[in-house]
Structure formats: structure tokens, C-alpha cells
Amino acid sequence: MNPAHQFVAIEAANRGHPESLDRPHASPATAGSDGNRTAMIKLAIAIAALVSVASAVAARKGTTMDIIRKAELKTVEGPSDYFTGKVTITGQFQRPSPSRVGGAIVHFEPGARTAWHTHPAGQTLIVTEGVGWTRIEGGPKLEFHAGDILWCPAEHKHWHGATPHEGMTHIAIQESLDGSPVTWMEKVTDEEYLAPGPAAPQIEG
Known part of the structure; x- marks a missing residue:
């Protein structure tokens, strides 16, 4: 009452x-x-x-919906320990428990890429601009484009980044386990980055 x-x-x-x-x-x-x-x-x-x-x-x-306006988003440079080349990270977030989801908007200048790394619960990449490359250890190098959505399974060692001649932006989404969303490893060498890969897939339509 x-x-x-x-x-x-x-x-x-x-x-x-x-x-x-x-x-x-x-x-x-x-x-x-x-x-x-x-x-x-x-x-x-x-x-x-x-x-x-x-x-x-x-x-x-x-x-009440929590909205962070575009003007409020913070942009920082990708740490040199985890990236090669110029990378910027915008709007990085980690949701509070019980959610485990975190993410960010990541932009790679031409030639920039991540170091080798794994995600304990996998990672989704939603590509919003440009063209990029990615490779899972032991697998082929793959090319992707704006509008594509990538899924990297849990605990698979991989890297991703822009191509040498065109930048790329993606939204990265992953979950944390035991308080961590990623395990960083050694950097991707120029030889690994430029190693031959299959031709870009042909899009019918």
C-alpha cells in the first residue's frame, strides 16, 4: 500500500x-x-x-536500456604487444555478471593484424568495412569482406587483420571464462602474414 x-x-x-x-x-x-x-x-x-x-x-x-552514445565512445590504440601495425579499438565493453559477453569495434590499417591468440569460448567477428585475412593454425589463410560474419571456435590458435593494401574494421564479440576473454601469444611474422592463401571466394549474384 x-x-x-x-x-x-x-x-x-x-x-x-x-x-x-x-x-x-x-x-x-x-x-x-x-x-x-x-x-x-x-x-x-x-x-x-x-x-x-x-x-x-x-x-x-x-x-531501462543502457545506451552509450557514439560521442561517448572511447578510442584507444591497440597495444603493440598484441598487434602489428596501426590498430584502434573503440567502445570496448565487458558486461557484468551473469553475462560473460564483451567486445569492441576494432579497426586495422592496411598491413595491420593481431598476434596469434585463442579465445576460451570462441569469438564472432562482424565485418563492417574493408577486406581482411584470417588464419587458424594448421589451416588455410582465408580472405573476408565487409558484410561477412566469422566464427572462430574455442581454443583455436588464430590471427586476423587487414590485407596489405586495404584497411578493415570488425566488431569483435567474445565471452570470458575465469575472468579472461583471450590468451595472447607470439606475434605473426611477415612470412606468416604474407604466406600464399587461396584466392578470394567468388560471389555469385
Whole structure:
């Protein structure tokens, strides 16, 4: 019951007992009893008000969408320990528990790429601009383009980046296990990066 409803209920109860509203000749004992009753009513209304506010805040937390505006996104340079060439990382995030999802928008200038690395729960890459290369250890080098979506399975050692002549941007999404979304390894050498790969897939249409 919210404070307004409580007030109506108390007022209605007093109307049923008009003698309780005006007692100019009440005894000290009766006056003390009335004072206690008034204090209890005020306390009940205050508690109800606090419960109402707490409920409203809880409801707002459960129904409000968290939006980070484009102008608020922070961009940092990709650490040289984990990338070769010029790489920028924008809007990096890690969602709070119980979610384990994190991600970022990553832009690679021509020739830039990640170091070899693995993800404990795999990784999804949504390519938004340019052309890139990727390779899983022991597998072929693959080329991908804007509009493609890549999936790298969990614990597969791999790298990805731009091609030598065109930059590339992707949205990287991965989950953390034991507090970590990635294990970084050695850098990709020029020989590994430029090793021959299959021709780009032909798109019919």
C-alpha cells in the first residue's frame, strides 16, 4: 500500500470514530496513547514511502536500456604487444555478471593484424568495412569482406587483420571464462602474414 492509500484508509477509520479526532478534555494517559498512535501512523507512512521508492528504483533498473552514445565512445590504440601495425579499438565493453559477453569495434590499417591468440569460448567477428585475412593454425589463410560474419571456435590458435593494401574494421564479440576473454601469444611474422592463401571466394549474384 503506498502512502496516499494509507492516508485514505486512516482518515476513513477516523471518520468511523469521530470521538478520536477531538478530545479537548482527554486524560494524560489517553493523551499519551493518542501520541503513540500518531507516532506509529507516521512511522508506517514513512516506511511505506521508502518501500514505494525502493520498488520504483528496482523496477526502473529492470526496464531501462543502457545506451552509450557514439560521442561517448572511447578510442584507444591497440597495444603493440598484441598487434602489428596501426590498430584502434573503440567502445570496448565487458558486461557484468551473469553475462560473460564483451567486445569492441576494432579497426586495422592496411598491413595491420593481431598476434596469434585463442579465445576460451570462441569469438564472432562482424565485418563492417574493408577486406581482411584470417588464419587458424594448421589451416588455410582465408580472405573476408565487409558484410561477412566469422566464427572462430574455442581454443583455436588464430590471427586476423587487414590485407596489405586495404584497411578493415570488425566488431569483435567474445565471452570470458575465469575472468579472461583471450590468451595472447607470439606475434605473426611477415612470412606468416604474407604466406600464399587461396584466392578470394567468388560471389555469385
